[in-house]
Every structure is written in structure tokens, then in C-alpha cells.
Amino acid sequence: xxxNILMPALSPTMEKGNLAKWLKKEGDKVKSxxxxxxxxTDKATMEVEAVxxxxxARILVPEGTADVPVNDVIxxxxxxxxxxxxxxxxxxxxxxxxxxxxxxxxxxxxxxxxxPTTPAAAPxxxxxxxxxxxxxxxxFSSPLARRLAKDFGIDLSAVQGSGPHGRVVARDVEAAKxxxxxxxxxxxxxxxxxxxxxxxxxxxxxxxxxEGSYEAVPHDGMRRVIxxxxxxxxxxxxxxxxxxxxxxxxxxxAREDINAAAxxxxxxxxxxxxxxxxxxxKALALALxxxxxxxxxxxxxxxxxxxxxxxxxxVSIPSGLITPVIRNAHLKxxxxxxxxMKDMAAxxxxxxxxxxxxxxxxxxxxxxxxxxxxxxTAVINPPQSTILAVGMGEERAVVRHGKIEIATIMSVxxxxxxxxxxxxxxxxxxxxFRALIENPIxxxx
Amino acid sequence: MxxxxxxxxxxxxxxxxxxxxxxxxxxxxxxxxxxxxxxxxICLNWGCIPTKALLRSAEIYHYMQHAxxxxxxxxxxxxxxxxxxxxxxxxxxxxxDGVGFxxxxxxIAVIWGEATIEAPGRLTVKASSAEAPKGALGAGSYQAKHIxxxxxxxxxxxxxxxxxxxxxxxxxxxxxxxxxxxSLLVVGSGAIGIEFASFFRTMGADVTVVEVLPQILxxxxxxxxxxxxxxLEKQGIKIRVATxxxxxxxxxxxxxxxxxxxKGKTETIEVERxxxxxxxxxxxxxxxxEKLGVKTDRGCVVIDGHGxxxxxxxxxxxxxxxxxMLAHKAEHEGVICVEAIKGLNPHPMDKRLIPGCTYCHPxxxxxxxxxxxxxEEGRDIRVGRFxxxxxxxxxxxxxxxxxxxxxxxxxxxxxxxxxxxxxxxxELIQGYVVAMNLETTEEELMHTVFPHPTLSEMIKEAVLDxxxxxxxx
Numbered sequence: 040x041x042x043n044i045l046m047p048a049l050s051p052t053m054e055k056g057n058l059a060k061w062l063k064k065e066g067d068k069v070k071s072x073x074x075x076x077x078x079x080t081d082k083a084t085m086e087v088e089a090v091x092x093x094x095x096a097r098i099l100v101p102e103g104t105a106d107v108p109v110n111d112v113i114x115x116x117x118x119x120x121x122x123x124x125x126x127x128x129x130x131x132x133x134x135x136x137x138x139x140x141x142x143x144x145x146x147x148x149x150x151x152x153x154x155p156t157t158p159a160a161a162p163x164x165x166x167x168x169x170x171x172x173x174x175x176x177x178x179f180s181s182p183l184a185r186r187l188a189k190d191f192g193i194d195l196s197a198v199q200g201s202g203p204h205g206r207v208v209a210r211d212v213e214a215a216k217x218x219x220x221x222x223x224x225x226x227x228x229x230x231x232x233x234x235x236x237x238x239x240x241x242x243x244x245x246x247x248x249x250e251g252s253y254e255a256v257p258h259d260g261m262r263r264v265i266x267x268x269x270x271x272x273x274x275x276x277x278x279x280x281x282x283x284x285x286x287x288x289x290x291x292x293a294r295e296d297i298n299a300a301a302x303x304x305x306x307x308x309x310x311x312x313x314x315x316x317x318x319x320x321k322a323l324a325l326a327l328x329x330x331x332x333x334x335x336x337x338x339x340x341x342x343x344x345x346x347x348x349x350x351x352x353x354v355s356i357p358s359g360l361i362t363p364v365i366r367n368a369h370l371k372x373x374x375x376x377x378x379x380m381k382d383m384a385a386x387x388x389x390x391x392x393x394x395x396x397x398x399x400x401x402x403x404x405x406x407x408x409x410x411x412x413x414x415x416t417a418v419i420n421p422p423q424s425t426i427l428a429v430g431m432g433e434e435r436a437v438v439r440h441g442k443i444e445i446a447t448i449m450s451v452x453x454x455x456x457x458x459x460x461x462x463x464x465x466x467x468x469x470x471x472f473r474a475l476i477e478n479p480i481x482x483x484x
Numbered sequence: 485m486x487x488x489x490x491x492x493x494x495x496x497x498x499x500x501x502x503x504x505x506x507x508x509x510x511x512x513x514x515x516x517x518x519x520x521x522x523x524x525x526i527c528l529n530w531g532c533i534p535t536k537a538l539l540r541s542a543e544i545y546h547y548m549q550h551a552x553x554x555x556x557x558x559x560x561x562x563x564x565x566x567x568x569x570x571x572x573x574x575x576x577x578x579x580x581d582g583v584g585f586x587x588x589x590x591x592i593a594v595i596w597g598e599a600t601i602e603a604p605g606r607l608t609v610k611a612s613s614a615e616a617p618k619g620a621l622g623a624g625s626y627q628a629k630h631i632x633x634x635x636x637x638x639x640x641x642x643x644x645x646x647x648x649x650x651x652x653x654x655x656x657x658x659x660x661x662x663x664x665x666x667s668l669l670v671v672g673s674g675a676i677g678i679e680f681a682s683f684f685r686t687m688g689a690d691v692t693v694v695e696v697l698p699q700i701l702x703x704x705x706x707x708x709x710x711x712x713x714x715x716l717e718k719q720g721i722k723i724r725v726a727t728x729x730x731x732x733x734x735x736x737x738x739x740x741x742x743x744x745x746x747k748g749k750t751e752t753i754e755v756e757r758x759x760x761x762x763x764x765x766x767x768x769x770x771x772x773x774e775k776l777g778v779k780t781d782r783g784c785v786v787i788d789g790h791g792x793x794x795x796x797x798x799x800x801x802x803x804x805x806x807x808x809m810l811a812h813k814a815e816h817e818g819v820i821c822v823e824a825i826k827g828l829n830p831h832p833m834d835k836r837l838i839p840g841c842t843y844c845h846p847x848x849x850x851x852x853x854x855x856x857x858x859x860e861e862g863r864d865i866r867v868g869r870f871x872x873x874x875x876x877x878x879x880x881x882x883x884x885x886x887x888x889x890x891x892x893x894x895x896x897x898x899x900x901x902x903x904x905x906x907x908x909x910x911e912l913i914q915g916y917v918v919a920m921n922l923e924t925t926e927e928e929l930m931h932t933v934f935p936h937p938t939l940s941e942m943i944k945e946a947v948l949d950x951x952x953x954x955x956x957x
Binding site: 201209211 | 775831895896897898922924925927928
């Protein structure tokens with residue numbers, strides 16, 4: 040019987056998505072694990088893998104189709120021995136596709152590995168999702184191999200199995216630790232398929248270094264997503280950058296006063312301790328409200344004008360990055376923002392954030408001031424249109440009215456998506472931010 | 485004229501050789517096996533199998549002597565030594581015939597005689613004095629694309645302890661005694677020595693075991709060996725460890741042995757018979773290996789993980805290819821070797837996962853690392869133990885003396901070793917062997933349901949104990 044390939048759900052709440060690209064055409068043979076298509080939502084792009092072996096008899100939804108409902112039949116697979124033509128001819132109409140909903144377990148299970156995002160990378164589930172409600176793609180591995188992989192932080196799917204029928208056993212994971220026995224091209228990321236120019240191959244790169252002079256650390260899912268999303272963002276988004284020096288002398292003083300006035304809790308600790316970054320989040324959120332034209336997302340069909348200011352904040356975690364989102368930051372007090380940040384940063388490090396806590400957002404803040412960075416530019420985190428790169432606050436000599444003065448200056452650089460925000464508009468947003476951060480009292484208005 | 489050209493010729497029809505031959509035939513290779521004396525080799529004819537038959541007689545005799553422990557009566561229990569031996573020989577004969585049948589069934593040519601490899605691809609077989617089975621090919625020249633040496637091993641001979649087959653026995657003579665000796669000295673406390681000690685003791689002999697190392701069953705875990713030693717001594721077996729037999733004075737129908745405990749104390753004991761069980765050495769002679777330049781080391785052919793020797797086209801498996809010299813290791817090596825010849829790219833054997841069994845009473849079985857070895861390797865370990873006294877089935881059987889011990893890697897939960905002493909443990913060990921082969925951790929073992937009431941429940945209990953969760957003790 041021909042097998043229906045259904046529109047997968049990227050998350051439990053997803054109802055429809057775009058069929059971005061077909062990587063196989065009618066008549067192509069596929070085997071389990073082959074990537075056959077790419078599916079997009081506003082949040083992520085995901086690969087659809089074949090679960091069964093066979094021949095693509097018919098593609099029912101052409102690539103580029105937007106808003107394909109979850110569980111619609113998108114293609115028909117003829118299994119071995121079946122006549123491809125008749126399997127395709129007998130392709131079910133839409134209503135025939137009343138299959139049980141795509142297993143919500145798949146996206147949920149994918150979440151821990153797929154959580155990552157960068158200052159410029161929106162989250163995207165990296166794990167394969169079943170293209171039909173049948174059994175999900177299974178990776179065979181021994182219990183010990185799984186435990187070792189977890190301990191070493193190695194992505195098992197990247198390890199070449201040497202056990203019976205390719206089962207990943209302990210020695211494979213041990214070998215992978217030192218860079219041996221990794222799959223030659225483990226699950227090429229979606230972005231790679233679309234890349235117009237291929238860089239040097241892994242082999243060519245490795246040949247440049249003496250054998251034994253390096254350790255090859257296998258990528259985990261987070262690293263792959265970071266690489267994939269950043270590449271797409273930097274390549275496809277026409278970035279431009281606006282830098283401004285903000286005098287935060289008053290902010291520093293205000294922060295000290297506010298923190299000093301913090302009431303003590305039961306155990307004698309202050310109820311809050313606000314950071315400069317907490318004010319930056321608040322200021323950016325308010326600035327977007329003042330310049331609503333800059334609180335937007337580019338889509339091919341239309342410009343999405345966001346109502347709230349959801350600020351993603353880049354948090355560095357071991358071996359990667361994640362961007363928890365402060366929702367409606369413009370409506371929250373700085374102390375609430377501060378508390379939320381502390382909580383989410385801690386859970387981010389423990390990799391315990393829920394997808395809805397790091398997906399979405401209308402802008403981002405990336406602060407490297409604590410590392411002594413004066414100024415830098417960040418890569419936009421799609422589908423957002425802006426990201427604010429925040430440098431270190433430091434005392435600098437400034438010239439005012441013909442006199443040299445000392446002021447605490449913090450340089451910020453806003454990266455903008457030129458498709459959505461023109462230069463003047465971007466500059467307006469920076470000016471609004473600067474006005475707020477230099478006059479923190481305005482944030483309480 | 486008979487066909488003399490084969491894809492694979494295997495020299496030796498022991499458990500390694502004949503299993504390799506069957507596997508080769510299954511894979512469609514034209515196969516022949518060369519044997520000079522017994523189809524089935526030592527294992528079937530003079531080793532594993534006939535000793536198990538003898539030990540079974542001893543075991544039943546032991547139970548009959550203890551019938552009243554079970555509420556039964558059996559008076560005037562005795563045995564007929566000749567009949568015991570006869571039964572053992574009958575068992576061997578039956579299996580020996582079985583191998584002949586298997587060769588026929590798989591269309592494997594049997595070449596009767598002694599083989600010498602002339603060159604890769606070519607061998608000469610000389611007639612043997614033993615009577616050839618029906619349908620076997622005889623002496624002559626044979627061609628084989630692949631030659632597998634599976635010639636096994638023979639008893640090691642130590643200077644001064646040379647077996648004379650009359651007073652000083654090897655396992656060959658010990659297996660077919662005309663009568664049970666009144667007193668016996670067993671030199672060496674490996675599996676062979678301990679099994680004979682156990683057999684002859686049960687049959688009433690006064691048995692002394694001398695071991696040069698500080699522990700009997702030297703390859704076993706020290707705790708298990710100590711447990712076994714206590715049990716054997718309780719049965720009346722005298723055990724001297726760290727002791728050497730320096731001299732054997734042969735009398736008319738007895739031997740006076742001089743024992744040296746290494747601290748300058750010597751003593752002499754007089755025994756009717758001596759069994760030399762000081763290990764086995766590979767049969768590498770007479771095959772023409774030196775001329776061919778086949779690399780050997782300490783009496784064994786040096787091979788890679790697929791049985792390949794240093795000379796292309798020549799392979800070795802089993803005892804002749806090095807320790808551990810065990811039938812089941814030989815069988816598996818044979819299969820791997822033949823599959824590699826066929827180009828199937830089999831997995832080399834992990835020698836750590838080869839179990840070892842000793843069929844004395846109580847039995848001993850083990851796989852993997854001993855506690856001492858694991859510590860030597862610098863591993864952080866967790867040890868679990870479970871005694872037979874905590875197992876319902878063991879108590880019902882009247883076999884409440886025994887111990888199951890497991891060793892885990894503390895960090896990864898990898899099962900590193902399992903060691904057992906007690907009733908039927910040789911039938912239990914494979915539970916751990918399977919687990920180790922599948923690389924299970926403690927978690928899977930704890931999640932496995934074991935049937936009740938069985939001795940196998942102790943497999944799980946020992947694991948639980950390693951993690952502080954033991955139930956029935």
C-alpha cells in the first residue's frame with residue numbers, strides 16, 4: 040500500500056507551515072532517514088526525513104506553498120514492489136488524510152537537543168520528525184554508548200556505528216571523542232543544501248593540519264543549529280550597523296541608588312540587584328514602542344508589525360548559546376525583568392528552558408561588556424529585524440562645549456535588516472534607546 | 485579420483501575446526517577438514533565433554549550419599565568405576581559420531597591424516613595410524629585457497645613431572661582410570677586440575693592439590709577462589725598454595741612427591757597417582773610453520789582479530805592461536821575467521837567477554853574483569869554481591885552455599901565483570917555475558933524481570949546490591 044507522507048508539526052502548537060523546498064522529486068528513490076523536504080514556520084526551518092523506503096510516487100504540495108495544514112498529505116511514497124504510477128494515481132485527496140495527528144512526542148523530545156539559538160539564530164528543532172504517524176526514525180545504540188555519549192556531550196546521530204547492523208556501541212563513542220569514526224556527512228543541515236557556493240570539504244580542511252595535532256570534537260545539535268541559522272541569517276539578511284556612544288553616568292548612579300534602596304528579604308538579602316543589562320532590555324523595549332515602525336518582521340508577503348516588545352537576550356551556556364525571551368518587556372518593571380532574566384539564565388544553563396521561553400521575540404540584546412568588549416556587531420536572530428550589541432560601560436574622556444570631561448560611556452551597535460528597516464528608521468530607534476538609557480528616569484514614565 | 489582442491493581446508497576437527505568448517509560450508513565455500521585421530525578433537529573426546537560425564541556420575545553419587553538430606557533413603561551406595569568410565573566414553577562416542585554426521589550433512593570432506601603445509605595454498609597429508617571413518621579422504625596432496633590451523637593444544641610437561649601414563653597421569657589417563665585411586669596428588673589448580681580433584685574426591689580418593697601461585701583457580705576473582713577453596717577443603721580436599729612439587733619418586737604402585745613451600749620447608753607425601761594439570765601448550769609442531777615463516781609466540785600462532793597469521797592464506801584459530809584456551813573461544817574464532825575469508829567483515833572477538841567455567845562442586849563461572857584486575861586498570865568500581873543463602877530456589881535445592889559477585893564501572897555503569905561460585909552457576913553466567921555483549925548498564929539489568937523462583941534471580945540481586953538496592957538479604 041502506498042504510504043502517505045504528511046505535513047509534520049514542528050511544535051505541539053503548530054497548525055500550519057510552509058513547504059519551503061523539495062529535496063527529492065517524483066520518481067526519486069528514498070530510504071529511511073533521507074531528507075526529502077524542508078518545512079518552515081516563522082520560527083524555524085526543519086527537515087522532513089523519510090521514515091520508510093520507497094519511491095516518491097507523487098508530490099501533492101509544490102514547494103513554496105505557504106500555510107500547509109499539519110497532517111495534510113504532502114507526497115505519496117510507493118513502497119518496494121509497488122507500481123509507482125498507480126501509487127501516484129491513487130493519491131489520496133486532502134480529506135483522505137485524516138490520519139492521527141503527528142506525534143507530538145517527536146517535537147517535544149527534540150526540544151532539549153534543539154533548544155539552541157544564538158544572538159543571531161532563532162531556535163529550530165534539529166531532530167528528525169516522523170513524516171507519518173508510524174514509528175519514528177530510530178537510532179540503534181547500546182545503553183552504555185548512550186550513557187557515554189551523554190557524559191561526553193556527543194551527538195549520537197553523528198557517530199558511525201560499528202556494531203551489528205550499524206549499532207552504535209561504546210567503542211564508537213570513545214573513538215568519536217577523539218574525532219574518529221564520525222559520519223562523513225552527518226545529516227547535512229538544510230542551509231547547506233541551499234548554499235550556492237560550497238566551501239572547502241572537511242577532508243580538505245583536515246588536510247591542512249597535521250594528524251594528531253588537533254582533537255575533533257563532534258558537533259552536538261545546538262552547535263549545528265547555531266552554524267546553520269547564523270549562516271542563513273548573515274547570508275540572506277542585508278545587515279547594516281548603527282553605532283552610538285551612550286553616556287550612562289546617570290544610569291550608573293541611579294542603579295546604585297535603586298540597588299542600595301532595595302528592601303531586605305527574610306534571609307537578609309536584598310530583594311533585587313539590577314544590572315545595567317536589565318535597564319538595556321527595558322530601554323530597548325520602550326524604544327521599540329516609541330518607534331513602532333522598527334518593531335517589525337520581514338516576510339515575503341507582508342511586513343509584520345509587532346504590538347508588544349518581546350526582547351530576546353543572548354545567554355552563553357556551555358558549548359553554545361540560547362536566547363530566552365522577556366515577553367512584553369515594555370510593560371514590566373526593571374526589577375521584574377531582572378528577576379525573569381536571573382531565573383531564565385539559570386534554567387538556560389541547565390538546559391531546562393521550554394521552547395516557548397526561547398522561541399520568538401521581536402528584537403534581541405547581546406551584551407559582551409562583561410568581557411571588556413568596547414563595541415561589536417551582532418548577527419540578526421531571524422525572524423527579528425534588529426539586534427542590539429552592547430559594549431562595556433567605561434569612563435572615557437568626552438568633549439562637551441569645548442571642554443574635556445569624564446563620563447561613563449557605553450557603546451551600542453544596532454544591527455538592522457534593511458529589508459524591514461531603512462537607515463533613518465534604524466537611527467530613530469537608536470536615538471530613542473539612547474534617550475532612555477541616558478535618562479533612566481524616563482523609563483518610569 | 486577424489487577432488488583435492490578446496491576453498492578452505494581446516495587442520496583439526498576440534499570444536500574450533502569443525503564449527504569453522506560448518507560455517508564455511510554454510511557460506512558456500514568448498515570445505516575440507518583434516519583430522520588425524522578423533523573427530524571433535526580433545527573437547528569431545530578427552531576434554532570438556534567426557535569430564536562432564538564423569539562429574540555427573542560423581543554428582544549423583546554425592547546426592548545418593550546425602551539422600552537422607554532430602555528425606556530419601558539409599559543404602560549401600562557404591563559405584564562401578566568401569567561403568568562410570570564406560571558411560572563417559574559412550575557420551576564421547578555419541579558426540580564424535582555426531583561430528584561425523586554434521587560433516588556429511590554440510591558436505592564437508594574429511595581428510596584423514598596428519599597435515600603439513602607445503603606453501604600457502606598447498607598441503608600434504610600423511611596417513612595416520614588411527615582408523616579412518618568411512619568416506620574419509622586419505623593421504624596425499626591437497627590444494628586450498630585458505631588454510632586454517634585448528635590443531636589445538638596438549639598438556640604442558642614440566643621437567644621432573646613428566647607423565648608416564650601409569651603413575652603420573654595427564655587428563656588422558658585420568659579420564660579412564662581402571663579403578664579409583666585411594667590417594668591422588670593433583671599438580672595445578674586450574675579448571676582441569678580442580679575438576680579432577682573434585683571428581684576423585686567425591687569418588688572417595690584422598691586428594692591433595694598443589695598450586696604454585698598463592699591462589700587456587702588463579703584466573704578467577706580472589707574472593708570467589710577463596711570461597712571455592714573453603715568449600716573444597718570442607719569436602720576433604722587438601723590444598724597447598726604457593727607450593728611447588730620439586731620431585732616425584734616413582735615406587736612400584738605409588739609416587740613419593742616432594743613439596744616445597746618456597747620458605748625452605750619441604751615435605752614429602754606418598755600418593756597412588758599424580759595428575760599433572762599444569763596447563764596446555766599449542767600444537768604448532770609438524771605443520772611446517774617455521775619453513776613458511778608463520779610468526780609464533782610462546783608456542784602459539786600469532787594472529788590478528790580475524791585469525792590471519794603473518795603469512796597470507798594461512799590462518800589459525802582456537803588453542804593454537806593463543807589463550808584463553810577454551811572450546812567456546814575456539815568456536816567463535818573459527819566463525820570469525822571463516823566469515824572474514826568470505827569477506828563478511830565480522831567483528832573481532834572481545835576477549836574480555838569470553839566466559840570461563842569450572843565444573844567442580846561447587847561450580848565456578850566468570851566473565852570479564854576480576855575485582856583485582858579492574859582496580860589494577862585504575863577503574864573506579866562498584867561491587868555487588870549476593871549469597872546463595874538469600875535465594876529461595878537455592879535453599880529448596882539444598883544448595884545454599886555460593887556467591888554471585890558483579891563489578892561495575894562506577895562512573896559509566898558498565899558491567900565490567902561477573903563471578904560466581906555455587907550450584908549451576910555455569911548455566912547462569914551467560915545472563916551476564918549477554919548483558920555485557922549488548923553493553924547494558926545497571927539500569928537495564930535492574931529493569932529486567934527474572935523468573936521466580938530461580939537461581940537466576942541472584943543475577944539481578946547482585947546488581948541491585950552494587951547500587952545499594954538489594955532486596956532479599
